[in-house]
Amino acid sequence: MAVYTEVSDEDLVAFLAPYDLGRVLSLKGIAEGVENSNFLLKTEAGSFILTLYEKRVAEGDLPFFLGLMEHLSARGLSCPQPVTTCAGTALGVLAGRPAAIVTFLEGLSVRRPAxxxxxxxxxxxxxxxxxxxxxxxxxxxxxxxxxxxxxxxxxxxxxxxxxxxxxxxxxxxxxxxxxxxxxxxxxxxxxxxxxxxxxxxxxxxxxxxxxxxxxxxxxxxxxxxxxxxxxxxxxxxxxxxxxxxxxxxxxxxxxxxxxxxxxxxxxxxxxxxxxxxxxxxxxxxxxxxxxxxxxxxxxxxxxxxxxxxxxxxxxxxxxxx
The missing domain is CATH 3.90.1200.10 (Aminoglycoside phosphotransferase (APH), C-terminal lobe)
Structure with missing residues (x-):
């Protein structure tokens, strides 16, 4: 994860308008990783991950990635789930980039694996x-x-x-x-x-x-x-x-x-x-x-x-x- 593209307050409000997530409480960039622009999004509905897809991620591949999360979760694997708009769509455009919101999972990654x-x-x-x-x-x-x-x-x-x-x-x-x-x-x-x-x-x-x-x-x-x-x-x-x-x-x-x-x-x-x-x-x-x-x-x-x-x-x- 990383941040390549900054998101303005006005663009974020417009992007979230079709969702039923309530008022935005905070948006914080996540610096780890090197591929996409990722943010921890907190709203009145809870915590989420907002991703703007960049670099090696092709827009045409996004239905595969989002559909895979849904498939794996249905089979019993704990993984993020795409959040859809009130119209049922999981993909949008934010700051000129394809973008999606997924659920936030509790847990910590380990720095020194045993x-x-x-x-x-x-x-x-x-x-x-x-x-x-x-x-x-x-x-x-x-x-x-x-x-x-x-x-x-x-x-x-x-x-x-x-x-x-x-x-x-x-x-x-x-x-x-x-x-x-x-x-x-x-x-x-x-x-x-x-x-x-x-x-x-x-x-x-x-x-x-x-x-x-x-x-x-x-x-x-x-x-x-x-x-x-x-x-x-x-x-x-x-x-x-x-x-x-x-x-x-x-x-x-x-x-x-x-x-x-x-x-x-x-x-x-x-x-x-x-x-x-x-x-x-x-x-x-x-x-x-x-x-x-x-x-x-x-x-x-x-x-x-x-x-x-x-x-x-x-x-x-x-x-x-």
Whole structure:
């Protein structure tokens, strides 16, 4: 989450007029994240999240994201729900951007996940995958293998200014992944961005999953390695295999993994690391002037990618026999 576009009082009042939410009490920008403009909206009806969609979110994809939230909630997953106008519409336009309001979930994200948090997230991810079955819409993953070369081209000329040798490093990794990317894995709807700030906890229990705006159709195990990268590395860059084992075991208890899926984990982990290194690199080089946003350093995911390049078996990531 972030704020790229400011909202005037007059525009906000006009946008909210079709809703039955009462008087606005406050609107506060949320600085975390890097994709959309997000605000904590408080009205006489309660607390909500107001999102203005920017950057990589295509307006045509919004019915998929909003419909997925409704589908998952109906199946039993705790996640935000779109708020509709009195006429029943969930999408509008605010400050020149497509915009929507979703319900606010109670809970806190964890800054330093422990093994128990990783296990709870693995179980919640499995529920997401299982509950997503039967969703009528689909959306290709535009930030998977086919989208990485265009991202690299957008940053190639300035990559070595971020870190010497980065251009050649990424170029070689892209060649490896194109030659070795696993195909025909069990697939369905994945979250694709389940970082610690997108999982809310009340105590040690997951109270909800949020931020569905990278959700898409792809291999389930690709979602697992995104989580391993986001949850199981320590601040010094080392991989915590105990956390990895906890996440994977809890996932497998809800949704078993095939031998083919397990074998694919190391290569997919490399791809997931490269995906976030590339998007962070592009964002690092292209922060809009005056935006209330904190770009994330691509070096973190370059370091994780270097770790995965040395991994020779799924057991090194925490897969139990």
């Amino acid at each position: 093994q128990r948090h990783c296990a709870a997230t693995g179980a919640a991810l499995a529920d997401f995958h299982v509950f997503g079955e039967g969703f009528a819409l689909s959306r290709p993953n535009t930030l998977s293998l086919g989208g990485w070369s265009p991202l690299f081209e957008a940053a190639r000329a300035r990559a070595d200014g971020v870190a010497p040798g980065l251009c050649a490093f990424i170029e070689a990794e892209l060649a490896f992944l194109h030659a070795n990317w696993p195909r025909d894995l069990p697939s369905g709807i994945i979250h694709a961005d389940l970082f610690p700030d997108n999982v809310l906890f009340l105590g040690d229990d997951v109270s909800g999953l949020i931020d569905f705006y990278f959700a898409c159709s792809d291999a389930y195990v690709y979602d697992i390695v995104i989580c391993l990268n986001a949850w199981c590395f320590e601040s010094d860059g080392s991989y915590n295999i105990t956390k990895g084992r906890g996440l994977i075991d809890a996932y497998r208890a809800r949704r078993p993994l095939s031998e083919t899926e397990i074998a694919a984990l190391p290569v997919l982990a490399r791809g997931a690391a490269l995906r976030f290194a590339l998007t962070r690199l592009v964002d690092w080089l292209n922060v809009p002037p005056g935006a209330l946003v904190r770009p994330k350093d691509p070096a973190e995911y370059v370091q994780k990618l270097r770790f995965h390049q040395r991994v020779e078996s799924p057991g090194e990531l925490g897969v139990s026999a």
